[in-house]
Amino acid sequence: MLAKQQTASSALGQFSSNARWEDYPDSVRHTAKRSLLNGVATALGSARDPVVETLARTLRCFAGADQAALIGRGERMDAPSTAFVNAVAINLLDFDDTHLPTVIHPTAPVMPTALALGEWRNLSGRQVLEAFVAGAEIECRIGLAVSPGHYARGAHITSTCGVFGAAAAAAKLLGLRADQVADALGIAASLSSGLVENLPTAAKNAGVGNAARNGILAAVLAEAGQAAAPTAIEGPLGWARAGGNELNMAALTGDLGVRWEFARNTFKPYPCGIVMHAVIDACLDLRATYDLRANDIAAVTVSGDALLLARGDRAVANARDARVSIHHCAGVALLFGAAGVREFSDAVVFDPDVVALRAKVKAERDNTMPVGAAKVTVALTNGQTVSATVVNARGSLERPLSDAEIEAKLRGLARDGSPHCDADRVIEAVWTLDEKAGLSRLTAALAG
Structure with missing residues (x-):
């Protein structure tokens, strides 16, 4: 049982800090790899899209040191810019994964953050997957705690809740303590944005990219000692109520680490809403x-x-x-x-x-x-x-895509968007990411 005095940030910070890859259920570990496979597929499919080209060119004007690789492009940028561009690439075709209870697309804001930080800090693929799962679960939990009113009021929930998942994943990869993870989440609350009104434009995708980049910023600031209000998420003047919502703490923390929202992730057979x-x-x-x-x-x-x-x-x-x-x-x-x-x-x-x-x-x-x-x-x-x-569409929890279907999706998208990448090599690298040298194999495969 969670102590009564725990805030949303402290409960989630403790969960993230304690989370371990070997302790995740097999179904959750499998979902993580399926989600990564699907996310990489959609990023490869849009790697040369004009929107991604423009972002890469624009951010290059003021980007820092080359710390991580852009998926399917063979270029390197600083970790926050890389996370931004890769998040947009994953989300751009409306072909990414979906947590149906919240309509969040969990992978786009969180996975690029974990990959960029993992490469920047020379971490293992196992650590990247571990952080990805923790961040995605937190993202979905926060979204569930403010649904359905949050989205109905015009908040693009993948962006607004994705920043929390990205911050948690980044904080975990930086090795922050539970209280520092809580601060990173509180900082992320001030960096949360995204509008449903922008769905028919590239501004929607920019919100998703911003969630990935701001997650890294929140974690790095927490690492440097910056603090946030303990109730930045659920307080009377906090993130949830600023958006007109009462935070459902039972949805947020109920059976945390036992019941996995991320395990309910689904994958699209069609590139549309x-x-x-x-x-x-x-x-x-x-x-x-x-x-x-x-x-x-x-x-x-x-x-x-x-x-x-x-x-x-x-x-x-x-x-x-x-x-x-x-x-x-x-x-x-x-x-x-x-x-x-x-x-x-x-x-x-x-x-x-x-x-x-x-x-x-x-x-x-x-x-x-x-x-x-x-x-x-x-x-x-x-x-x-x-x-x-x-009643139950193809790709839903009731009619899920198989691993083979997601692999076929990646092959098709890579063929059209990143023909220089060896799709089978990418697929193998995803399934073996938690093995020794897994991250370097995946990075090399994605660069072609």
């Missing part, structure tokens, strides 16, 4: 079952809960809009029988056939549908109507 996946699954099912073609379709109705409509009932002006559009996701799945990176590219978003089919799609709220589910009804030109309902 997680609530769109059931829409895509239903459309793919209908297309395959009834051999549908564009000229067969008169109208499409997508039914779902309030969250689906709030996130996805939008006009499409660019590729970013398409990734969170009910209309586009349904259109490409029905038209092409696919919803991969290509189907969310500018070339496809503005394809006249896609635009025409997208215009036939309408969204309707159905309060009987659970979160994450969707029903798609297609009115055919011959007067018939067909429909499909998906």
